[in-house]
Amino acid sequence: xxxxxATMRQLQSLVTPDGELRLSVxxxxxxxxxxxxxxxxxxxxxxxxSDLSLLLAMADVSQAVATASIDGxxxxxxxxxxxxxxxxxxIGKAMPVGNEGAGLVVAAGESPEAQALLGRTVGFAGxxxxxEYCVASPRxxxxxxxxxxxxxxxxSFVNPLTALGMVETMKREGHxxxxxTAAASNLGQMLNRxxxxxxxxxxxxxxxxxxxxxxxxxxxMHVCDSSEPTFDADLVDALRHTRATxxxxxxxGGQLASQILNSMEAAIVSPEAPYSRYGSxxxxxxxxxxxxxPRPIELRRRFGFAWGVGGWLLTPFLARTSAExxxxxxxxxxxxxxxxxxxxxxxxxxxxxxxxxxxxQRYARQATGQKFLLRPQR
Amino acid sequence: xxxxxATMRQLQSLVTPDGELRLSVxxxxxxxxxxxxxxxxxxxxxxxxSDLSLLLAMADVSQAVATASIDGxxxxxxxxxxxxxxxxxxIGKAMPVGNEGAGLVVAAGESPEAQALLGRTVGFAGxxxxxEYCVASPRxxxxxxxxxxxxxxxxSFVNPLTALGMVETMKREGHxxxxxTAAASNLGQMLNRxxxxxxxxxxxxxxxxxxxxxxxxxxxMHVCDSSEPTFDADLVDALRHTRATxxxxxxxGGQLASQILNSMEAAIVSPEAPYSRYGSxxxxxxxxxxxxxPRPIELRRRFGFAWGVGGWLLTPFLARTSAExxxxxxxxxxxxxxxxxxxxxxxxxxxxxxxxxxxxQRYARQATGQKFLLRPQR
Numbered sequence: 001x002x003x004x005x006a007t008m009r010q011l012q013s014l015v016t017p018d019g020e021l022r023l024s025v026x027x028x029x030x031x032x033x034x035x036x037x038x039x040x041x042x043x044x045x046x047x048x049x050s051d052l053s054l055l056l057a058m059a060d061v062s063q064a065v066a067t068a069s070i071d072g073x074x075x076x077x078x079x080x081x082x083x084x085x086x087x088x089x090x091i092g093k094a095m096p097v098g099n100e101g102a103g104l105v106v107a108a109g110e111s112p113e114a115q116a117l118l119g120r121t122v123g124f125a126g127x128x129x130x131x132e133y134c135v136a137s138p139r140x141x142x143x144x145x146x147x148x149x150x151x152x153x154x155x156s157f158v159n160p161l162t163a164l165g166m167v168e169t170m171k172r173e174g175h176x177x178x179x180x181t182a183a184a185s186n187l188g189q190m191l192n193r194x195x196x197x198x199x200x201x202x203x204x205x206x207x208x209x210x211x212x213x214x215x216x217x218x219x220x221m222h223v224c225d226s227s228e229p230t231f232d233a234d235l236v237d238a239l240r241h242t243r244a245t246x247x248x249x250x251x252x253g254g255q256l257a258s259q260i261l262n263s264m265e266a267a268i269v270s271p272e273a274p275y276s277r278y279g280s281x282x283x284x285x286x287x288x289x290x291x292x293x294p295r296p297i298e299l300r301r302r303f304g305f306a307w308g309v310g311g312w313l314l315t316p317f318l319a320r321t322s323a324e325x326x327x328x329x330x331x332x333x334x335x336x337x338x339x340x341x342x343x344x345x346x347x348x349x350x351x352x353x354x355x356x357x358x359x360x361q362r363y364a365r366q367a368t369g370q371k372f373l374l375r376p377q378r
Numbered sequence: 379x380x381x382x383x384a385t386m387r388q389l390q391s392l393v394t395p396d397g398e399l400r401l402s403v404x405x406x407x408x409x410x411x412x413x414x415x416x417x418x419x420x421x422x423x424x425x426x427x428s429d430l431s432l433l434l435a436m437a438d439v440s441q442a443v444a445t446a447s448i449d450g451x452x453x454x455x456x457x458x459x460x461x462x463x464x465x466x467x468x469i470g471k472a473m474p475v476g477n478e479g480a481g482l483v484v485a486a487g488e489s490p491e492a493q494a495l496l497g498r499t500v501g502f503a504g505x506x507x508x509x510e511y512c513v514a515s516p517r518x519x520x521x522x523x524x525x526x527x528x529x530x531x532x533x534s535f536v537n538p539l540t541a542l543g544m545v546e547t548m549k550r551e552g553h554x555x556x557x558x559t560a561a562a563s564n565l566g567q568m569l570n571r572x573x574x575x576x577x578x579x580x581x582x583x584x585x586x587x588x589x590x591x592x593x594x595x596x597x598x599m600h601v602c603d604s605s606e607p608t609f610d611a612d613l614v615d616a617l618r619h620t621r622a623t624x625x626x627x628x629x630x631g632g633q634l635a636s637q638i639l640n641s642m643e644a645a646i647v648s649p650e651a652p653y654s655r656y657g658s659x660x661x662x663x664x665x666x667x668x669x670x671x672p673r674p675i676e677l678r679r680r681f682g683f684a685w686g687v688g689g690w691l692l693t694p695f696l697a698r699t700s701a702e703x704x705x706x707x708x709x710x711x712x713x714x715x716x717x718x719x720x721x722x723x724x725x726x727x728x729x730x731x732x733x734x735x736x737x738x739q740r741y742a743r744q745a746t747g748q749k750f751l752l753r754p755q756r
Contacts, residue, residue, distance in 0.1 A: 054655055086680055090653035252679065275468035277432055278691060289683075297677040299687075301630065301669065302464055308688030309677075313656060316684065 001106055001119065002041065004030055009351055009376070010131030012094040013055050015079065015087050021059035023075040023360075025351050026094070031135045035109040038117050040136050043150035045101030045129040046343065047363050047372040048158065048186075049250075049290065055097045055130075057090070058083035058294075061364045066357050075355045098129030098374070102144065102153035106133070113138040121148070123156030125314075130351070132376045139318075139326075145334050154373060155186070155343040158314060160333040162289070163191040163341075165317045166248050167200055168329070173285070177201035177244030179260055181251050182292060183223070184211035184368050186343055192220050193340045201242035205235070205256070211368055226256070235259070239267035247286045248312065253293030257286045257309055258300045265303040279304010287312035292366075345371045350378035379484055379497065380419065382408055387729055387754070388509030390472040391433050393457065393465050399437035401453040401738075403729050404472070409513045413487040416495050418514050421528035423479030423507040424721065425741050425750040426536065426564075427628075427668065433475045433508075435468070436461035436672070439742045444735050453733045476507030476752070480522065480531035484511070491516040499526070501534030503692075508729070510754045517696075517704075523712050532751060533564070533721040536692060538711040540667070541569040541719075543695045544626050545578055546707070551663065555579035555622030557638055559629050560670060561601070562589035562746050564721055570598050571718045579620035583613070583634070589746055604634070613637070617645035625664045626690065631671030635664045635687055636678045643681040657682010665690035670744075723749045728756035 008030045014022040033039045057079055064077035079087070102123040108114040120143045124136040144153040170178055180191055183204035195202040196219050203222045204215050212225040222238040224231055238244075245268075247260045264284040284303060289312045299309065318326060333341055349372055353359050363372045386408045392400040411417045435457055442455035457465070480501045486492040498521045502514040522531040548556055558569055561582035573580035574597050581600045582593050590603040600616040602609055616622075623646075625638045642662040662681060667690045677687065696704060711719055727750055731737050741750045 087653075089647075089649075089651065093653065095653070258674070269467075273467065275465075275471065275473070278693075281694060291679065296636070297679065299675040299677070301675065305667075305689030305691045306694065308686055310686030310688070311683030313683045315656075316659060 002104070004039070004106055004133070006030060008132035010128065011055075011097050011351055011354055013057060013097050014094040015057050015084075015091050017091050019079045019081065019084050021057050021077045021079055023055070023355055025072060025355065028131075030133050033107055033109045033114065033135050036111045036114055037109050037135050037137055038105045038114050038122075038141065039107035040101070040122060040124055040126075040134050040141075041103045041106045042098075042101045042129050042132060042134050042376045043103040044154035045098050045374045045376065046155045046345070047374060048099065048155075049292065049366050050158070051097060051099055051130075052364060052366065053291070054095065056364060057087055061361055064357055064360060066355065073352070073355045075357065075360060096128030096131060098126070098131070098134075100125045100155065100157045101129035101134065101374075101376075102150040102156065104150075105141075111138075117141055117143060120144070121150055121153065123153035125157045130354070130374055130376065132351075142330050142333060145337060148337055151345075151373065152337055152342075156333055156337060156341060159187045159190055159343070160341040161318070161329060162187055162314050163194050164329045164332065165314055165321075166191060167194055167198065168321070168325070169287070169312070169317065170200070170246050173246065175244070175246035175285070177203070177242040177246070179203040179205065179239070179244050179247035181205045181247070181249045181256060181260075182207075182290070183220075184214050185250065186371060187250075189215070189218060190341055192218055196220075197340065201244055203235070203238045203242055203244050205260075208368075214369075232259075232263070235263045236266045239263050243267070245282060245284050249286050249288045250290035251293045252288040252291040253295035253297060255298050255300065257288065257297055260286055261303040261307050261309075262300065276304070279306060281306050283307065285309075289313060343371065345373040347372045348375055349373070351376050380482070382417070382484055382511070384408060386510035388506065389433075389475050389729055389732055391435060391475050392472040393435050393462075393469050395469050397457045397459065397462055399435050399455045399457055401433070401733055403450060403733065406509075408511050411485055411487045411492065411513050414489045414492055415487050415513050415515055416483045416492050416500075416519065417485040418479070418481045418500060418502055418504075418512050418519075419484045420476075420479045420507050420510060420512050420754045421481035422532035423476050423752045423754065424533045424723070425752060426477065426533075427670065427744050428536070429475060429477055429508075430742060430744065431669070432473065434742060435465055439739055442735055442738060444733065451730070451733045453735065453738060474506030474509060476504070476509070476512070478503045478533065478535045479507035479512065479752075479754075480528040480534065482528075483519075489516075495519055495521060498522070499528055499531065501531035503535045508732070508752055508754065510729075520708050520711060523715060526715055529723075529751065530715055530720075534711055534715060534719060537565045537568055537721070538719040539696070539707060540565055540692050541572050542707045542710065543692060543699075544569060545572055545576065546699070546703070547665070547690070547695065548578070548624050551624065553622070553624035553663070555581070555620040555624070557581040557583065557617070557622050557625035557642075559583045559625070559627045559634060559638075560585075560668070561598075562592050563628065564749060565628075567593070567596060568719055570596055574598075575718065579622055581613070581616045581620055581622050583638075586746075592747075610637075610641070613641045614644045617641050621645075623660060623662050627664050627666045628668035629671045630666040630669040631673035631675060633676045633678065634671075635666065635675055638664055639681040639685050639687075640678065654682070657684060659684050661685065663687075667691060721749065723751040725750045726753055727751070729754050
């Protein structure tokens with residue numbers, strides 16, 4: 001087992017009381033795993049939208065400035081005043097960043113679950129994967145199959161289990177088809193592959209023609225592009241074909257959730273049906289799992305009373321999942337790691353490069369088709 | 379048993395293709411109950427907000443005009459153009475009106491459940507109680523206790539079972555306290571009495587000082603008046619005291635649902651708690667059961683990811699309720715008919731008087747403290 005240094009480097013994000021974001025790579029004590037946990041040497045970690053929201057704290061990165069000091073480089077950027085209200089609880093507290101990654105388990109607590117992982121390369125979810133080492137719970141680790149590298153497993157936890165969690169939720173709640181927004185994302189492409197393999201009808205909603213083309217090339221049957229003039233009718237038509245009554249929405253602002261519910265209702269109620277001011281009795285649900293659009297969610301109710309909109313996150317879903325079901329989902333990810341659940345990266349960066357101004361402005365864009373992999377050991 | 383005439387009078391609401399509402403009292407064949415149903419001679423029926431939404435079809439009653447014809451009086455009023463889209467399915471179809479009432483069961487189908495009600499005075503829910511006779515399902519009938527009149531039972535179904543249904547839903551979904559908007563309504567006063575009797579913490583949200591005073595006189599412990607400058611802080615404070623995490627909202631437009639969720643989250647998360655961009659893991663729920671405000675629902679998300687907003691209606695709730703539980707709820711309504719579940723009426727009107735211009739404009743106002751009782755036999 002490689003030696004574990006007493007200190008390590010870690011990317012940290014700090015919001016100051018006067019509305020400034022400060023990013024820096026700090027030297028901190030290497031954490032020690034408790035009895036039930038393991039310590040992972042982080043070899044690779046993806047940069048996902050959910051990481052960026054914590055890392056960047058809604059700062060205006062177009063105005064970011066790099067400052068060199070005796071301790072190394074610091075990157076600062078102004079945070080718009082309206083955003084500061086929601087950040088109150090983190091002001092003045094430097095926070096580690098990074099939700100998942102992969103690497104070698106170099107130390108483990110005494111528990112059998114932890115010991116079983118010692119020396120294995122795992123994909124894992126944690127709260128501080130943008131550092132050289134990170135503590136993880138065995139429940140949040142996925143031992144990679146023989147021959148798989150940390151690169152293969154860097155994105156093996158959050159997106160694969162989220163995609164499978166969406167399909168599981170659909171089944172548990174009695175729906176038979178899905179709608180997904182921001183559907184050309186890395187997660188969206190995985191979900192499309194899972195649904196194609198499992199015969200689950202899926203309506204993919206995207207915002208640009210090239211995203212629609214990408215999904216169609218990957219075999220997607222129903223793709224609706226909100227930039228097309230025919231979007232409204234296309235969506236109702238796709239919902240008529242799929243009978244999908246459950247949507248997962250990464251956007252979470254504006255009128256899209258409302259439009260999905262209204263289109264579901266329009267697809268359910270025949271034009272010849274007698275008038276009911278209470279709408280159909282078919283339950284229509286949108287789960288919001290992201291916040292790509294920071295505006296309020298606006299619900300224009302033309303969808304009767306059998307509806308719901310709510311939050312959805314992977315961690316509470318996993319907490320509601322039995323050990324047996326969780327093992328089944330993890331096994332599938334391991335089995336299909338380099339097929340269904342493969343991720344592709346366009347850029348690889350070191351911890352230090354996260355503070356490079358041009359690099360930051362590129363990964364902050366969250367452009368479709370562009371994906372960064374962080375290599376904390378470099 | 380009184381003789382049943384071959385024809386009867388019934389209030390009807392018609393939306394014309396050119397955007398006009400027409401109300402009239404029509405003579406129609408008296409319906410016959412099927413094998414499983416009963417026929418009720420409607421002696422009393424309340425005018426509730428849910429009745430008015432079907433009756434008035436969002437028409438501008440301030441511009442209503444009464445016309446006398448050979449067949450009797452017709453009342454017409456213009457419907458604003460934006461509302462017509464949602465009314466498409468009812469254009470050209472004259473609709474009966476009235477969701478509940480009380481009266482004598484004068485005929486019954488062959489089924490034992492129907493026969494058991496023959497000759498009884500019942501409160502009941504139906505789709506056409508604003509007429510001299512109405513068919514009802516025994517499941518939607520509440521036989522009134524000895525000595526109770528049709529007036530006592532006119533509002534014994536919808537509001538009492540809705541109030542009890544809210545408390546049942548709270549228990550089924552694991553909450554321990556309630557929030558109610560438009561809380562000074564007839565329903566709200568009932569819910570307040572139920573919660574006081576059952577020891578359920580209840581936050582009453584009202585819109586005017588006199589409504590707050592009314593509820594406080596009736597023993598309400600937590601009343602928050604949205605017209606007060608201290609409303610925001612009052613609401614968080616009441617939620618801290620009650621730990622209520624489930625709201626029933628009759629308003630259904632604007633930012634109130636969002637404010638309730640944000641205030642619940644503020645009451646749950648201690649100011650000293652570490653920052654989490656995912657919010658607390660305590661599920662916060664708002665069920666929308668009305669539409670007093672026709673604007674879109676605007677959700678400003680400061681409440682994390684453990685939340686839901688959805689529709690709630692009495693009929694689907696009853697469909698999800700076991701026969702045993704339903705019997706328990708109905709028995710309670712019967713036992714407490716003239717106490718907990720008493721309704722008070724300020725005005726009594728005949729079928730013909732529903733078409734009186736001044737009367738219409740009064741009952742259309744839905745003013746708190748004012749409640750109309752229709753007497754179809756007059």
